[in-house]
Amino acid sequence: MTDALLNLNSVTVRRGMKTVLSNLNLQVSSGQVILFNGKNGEGKSTIIEASAGLIPLEVGSVHHHGELLIDESGKGGKPVHPFGLTLQADGCMGSQRIEEHLHNTMDITGSRIEMDSILERYNLKHRKHDLIAQLSGGQRRKVAMIAGVLPGFVSTKPRLIFLDEPDSGLDQASRTSLIEDIHYLRQKGHAILISSHNKEFEKCATHQYNIDGMVEIDQESTPEIVRDEMPQQPSKGVIALRNGVVCNNRTMSTLAYNGIAGFLTLGILLALVDTTKLDTGTIQKSGLILSSAFAAGLVGDSMVQMLHEHRSLAWWKAHKQGIPSSYIHGSILGFALTLLTQLAMDLPISWELTIIGSILTTSTMFIVRMFDLTSARLARPRAAFTRILTPTLILPFALLVQWVTDSNLI
Amino acid sequence: MIQRETTVGRTMSKRGAEGILILGFIGIGLTLGLALLKAPSVSINAFESPDAQRIFYWHVPAAWAAFIAFGFLFVGSAMWFFKRSNLGWRMHVAGAEAGLATGLITVWSGMVWGAAEWGVPWDWTDVRLNTFGLLTFLALFLVLGRQSQPDGVETRDTFSTFGLYGFVLVPVTYVATRLWQIRHPGPVVGGGDGGSLAGEMAIILLIGAISFTVFIIGHILMSMRITSLEQRLERIQKSMDKV
Numbered sequence: 001m002t003d004a005l006l007n008l009n010s011v012t013v014r015r016g017m018k019t020v021l022s023n024l025n026l027q028v029s030s031g032q033v034i035l036f037n038g039k040n041g042e043g044k045s046t047i048i049e050a051s052a053g054l055i056p057l058e059v060g061s062v063h064h065h066g067e068l069l070i071d072e073s074g075k076g077g078k079p080v081h082p083f084g085l086t087l088q089a090d091g092c093m094g095s096q097r098i099e100e101h102l103h104n105t106m107d108i109t110g111s112r113i114e115m116d117s118i119l120e121r122y123n124l125k126h127r128k129h130d131l132i133a134q135l136s137g138g139q140r141r142k143v144a145m146i147a148g149v150l151p152g153f154v155s156t157k158p159r160l161i162f163l164d165e166p167d168s169g170l171d172q173a174s175r176t177s178l179i180e181d182i183h184y185l186r187q188k189g190h191a192i193l194i195s196s197h198n199k200e201f202e203k204c205a206t207h208q209y210n211i212d213g214m215v216e217i218d219q220e221s222t223p224e225i226v227r228d229e230m231p232q233q234p235s236k237g238v239i240a241l242r243n244g245v246v247c248n249n250r251t252m253s254t255l256a257y258n259g260i261a262g263f264l265t266l267g268i269l270l271a272l273v274d275t276t277k278l279d280t281g282t283i284q285k286s287g288l289i290l291s292s293a294f295a296a297g298l299v300g301d302s303m304v305q306m307l308h309e310h311r312s313l314a315w316w317k318a319h320k321q322g323i324p325s326s327y328i329h330g331s332i333l334g335f336a337l338t339l340l341t342q343l344a345m346d347l348p349i350s351w352e353l354t355i356i357g358s359i360l361t362t363s364t365m366f367i368v369r370m371f372d373l374t375s376a377r378l379a380r381p382r383a384a385f386t387r388i389l390t391p392t393l394i395l396p397f398a399l400l401v402q403w404v405t406d407s408n409l410i
Numbered sequence: 411m412i413q414r415e416t417t418v419g420r421t422m423s424k425r426g427a428e429g430i431l432i433l434g435f436i437g438i439g440l441t442l443g444l445a446l447l448k449a450p451s452v453s454i455n456a457f458e459s460p461d462a463q464r465i466f467y468w469h470v471p472a473a474w475a476a477f478i479a480f481g482f483l484f485v486g487s488a489m490w491f492f493k494r495s496n497l498g499w500r501m502h503v504a505g506a507e508a509g510l511a512t513g514l515i516t517v518w519s520g521m522v523w524g525a526a527e528w529g530v531p532w533d534w535t536d537v538r539l540n541t542f543g544l545l546t547f548l549a550l551f552l553v554l555g556r557q558s559q560p561d562g563v564e565t566r567d568t569f570s571t572f573g574l575y576g577f578v579l580v581p582v583t584y585v586a587t588r589l590w591q592i593r594h595p596g597p598v599v600g601g602g603d604g605g606s607l608a609g610e611m612a613i614i615l616l617i618g619a620i621s622f623t624v625f626i627i628g629h630i631l632m633s634m635r636i637t638s639l640e641q642r643l644e645r646i647q648k649s650m651d652k653v
Contacts (some may be wrong), residue, residue, distance in 0.1 A: 016562035017644070056567065058494070208425040283535075375555075383558040386588050389572075392544045398534040 004029050005160050005191040006051055006064075013043075013050050016379075020046045026209075028191045030158040033182060034214075035205035036195040042211055044195035045088055051193060052085050052318045054225050063161060078320045082097070082108045084161035086148030088168070088195075090140055091315030093306050094133030095247045098124065098143050101132060102150060107239050108319050109151040109159075112351035113230040118153065119178045121226065138169040140310070145170070145178065147360045152185040152192075153230065159194045161185065167200070179204045184225040230302060240322030245305055247324060253302035254329035258365065262296030262337040275345045286404040291358035293334040294397050297364025298390050301326045304372045316405055325369065327362050334361025353409045360400065364393055427635060431628030437621025441467055444614045462526035469519040471618035472512050473542065473627040479509035479544060480580050482630055483552075487573030490566055496641070500567050502573055504633035506552035508626050513546030541583040548576040561644065 006028040013021040020043040028034055036044040046364050049055045050172070051062060053070040061071035064083065070076035084105070085091070092101045106112045119125040122142045132140055145166040148388065151159050167175050175198070182192055182204040194201055204222075208215045236242070248254050269288055278285040303326050307313035316323045338357025371386040378384050404410070445467035452460045483505030489498025521531035521541065533539055552569050559565040 014563045016560065016564070017648075056563075058563075271624065374571060375568055377564045379560050379562065379564060380558060384555045384568075385551055385558065386555075388547055391547050394534060395537065395540040395544070398540070402535055 005064065005158055006050060006193070007063040007154060008047075009061045009063070011050055011062065012058040013046050014058050015046060015056055019058075021050065026253055028160070028193065029030045029103065030189045030191055031186055032207060033186050033192045033194065033205045033219075034207045035201050035207050035217075036193070036209050037197055037199075037201075038210035041113060045164050048162045048193055048195050048361075049087075049314075051160075052162050053079070053081065054314055054318050081155075081157065081159055082110070082151060082319060083159055084109075084148045084151040084163075085315060085318055086144050086163045086166050086317060087311050088164040089311035089314075090144040091311050092132050092140065092144055092147065093247065093312045094309050095251050095306055096132055096243070097129055098132060098135075099128050099210075101143060103236070104239055104243065105150045107156050107235040107237070108321050109154045109235070111154055111235050112233040113154050114233075115146075115150075117230075118150070121181075122146060122174050138171065141166075141169040142174060144310075147330035149178075149181055149185060152188065152190045154232070155190075158189040158191065162191055163192065163194045163196075165196055166194065167196055167198050175200060180225065183222055184227060186219075187224060197306040204266070239300075240316065240324050241311035241328075241346075244324035244326060245328055247303065247306060248326050248329045250335060251302075251306070253306065253325045254333055257302035257305075257310075258296040258299045258326075258361070259333055259337075261299045262333065262361075264339055265295035266337065270344055280410050281405060281408060283401055283405045287398075287401045289338060289345070289347075289353060289410065290357055290397070290401060290404070292337040292341055292362060293361045294364060294393075296333055296337055297330065297361040298368060298393065299365075300372055301330070301365050304369055304376075308376075308381070313373075323373070326365065330365045331362045333359045336360040337361070347410065350409050353404065356400075356404065356409075365398075367393060417476065425544065427628055427631035429628075430624055431632055434621055434623075434625025434628045437617065438468075438625055440616035441471065441621050444617065449614050454564035456470035457527060458529075462523050465519045465523050467614050467618050469516060469523065470620035471617060472515040472519060474619055475622035476512035476516055476542075476545070477508055477580060478623065478626050479505050479630070480519055480577060481505070481550070482547075483509055483573050484577035484580070487570040487577075487594040489568040491574060499570075500637045501630075502552075502566075502570060503637045504630040506549050506556070506569075506573070507633045510546065510553050510627040511629060512622065512626060513542070513549055517543055517546050538583055541579050545576065545579050545583065548560065548572065548579070561641070612626055 004027040006026070008024055008026040011021055011024045011026075012019060025046070026034075036047055038044055046055065050057065053062060053076060056074060057070060057072045059072050062069045062076075064079050065081050067080045068076050069079060091331070096104075098119075102115050103112065105111070106115075116125055116128075119128055122145075124139065124142055124146075127135065127139065132143060135143065144162065148163050148166060149161060152161050166178060179200060182194075182201075185192060186204065186206070191330065194205065202217060202218070206219050208217055263328050269291055273284075273288060275285075275288065278288070303324050304313070305322065313323065330373065335354055335358035338354045338360075339349065341357075368386075368390060372381075373388050374384050375381050375384040445464045449464055449467060452463050455464055482501050483624075486498045486501025486503075486505050489495040490502055491498075520542075524533070524539075525531040532543075552572060556565065556569055
């Protein structure tokens, strides 16, 4: 088992009401390129996603480099040797720049290389600083495909690379470059799984796999591709946190999404309630001060909405390096709203209460985000009415307000 | 002959579920009549609005029935999640629907009483009131959410997860009046000295509890049958797609 980079042991996967994979056993070793080229619905993408640990298994287990990635009980760990992944739906957020997405891939792998030569091969160097949202469908596909193969270029040790329909929407020149890159990565000892109907991949595949079984393809005559080794640079950490902050700074989504709810709540309460008539130390006064911070948190995390774009959430989940969030911006917003409420009510500033407001927004946002992430696996996650569950937060809020009142923080 | 016996058996079981449900409805109606016309009045010193207390003959049995439904929901969710049991999924669906129906009756009747007795229909700091409200919201989420999704393991896994976590609220709700007695009345049966009922009151409450239990059993049987028919219809449609 330890010799193979990938082991699928008796894997059974169900999608919808259908059993897509049944008792599948597959071993992939260093230097092998497996091409899945069966008909639609035969489970090509399912094999790729199950191998990347993205789909819960009904039966069986998946091992990477001999270590358990996921089993039927959902147990598993972080991949010991991070892999490359190109999802059929790209898996990249529109609010990120090309270079940011590729840096994320390299940081997950463990070190960085200069990416210009690779981008130049795919005619994307001039677009390096552009947002992914500004690219055409084909260009975005190239970014997703490069992100998939990049760990192979970065790592000196054999890695797994999963490419689901990598050629979809690519021009002929890019397809030719991709096939050459796959040859190069295979010669470096990486193991590559490709799902595609394109027969051109038979030029670089060592095995072809479909419903009839595995067929070996002779690649002995392929000339060796020699390229200069790229100098390695250190990677940067806190990948998910960094991306959350960068995307929030760029889009101001927390302000637009959560801030507007908080400001509206504050405005309505100030318009309807004569705050001068509320006695200090009453539950109404404490509740009013914290309401806007609570309302801002109830809206949820704007990053989750962005991560639904092109299945970016699935890409982050597969790599198990955390998922970008808006917690930092949420805590600042909660702090600002509680402070503003006290100023608007002409009260002496209570810094303890202001910090409580900040924690309230962040923790409320965290719980609503959990509801959203739990329902992310559904076929129609946005139609799941998760907001019906937000009243679960009113009781803790009421108890917090009661505690604030009893503690004489105002 | 075997085919005919199976069909007869199915028809009888369908009629059995309908019969139980109708019996439950009659019992619930009878309980309301007895509560309004026969139950003795309570002391005007103990309650702000003594007549409103009559709604408890509905409120308490409805809450009891809701707990049975949420129990079904939990067992069904666990059976699907850990055993992939189709029966478990049908129990989950039936438990959520029955929990929503009885939960809404409980919440509505409690609000009517709260408005008369406390002067407000809802108290956000009362733990039992809120945890029960949340259970009803959970049931609403499960019913509406399931209807918005195509049937499949992803849908069943996700809603079973919510069903399993949500059940934590059941013991919290049950012990809430013992741990945080804010405004909600304590247990009327099995609550120790001073909380027990006697005589006619206990009999009407017992009739209510039995009626709601019969109703919830009928509701769950009907709901499980409907889910089973939906699944059968989908299988037939899928087999027709292949032709």
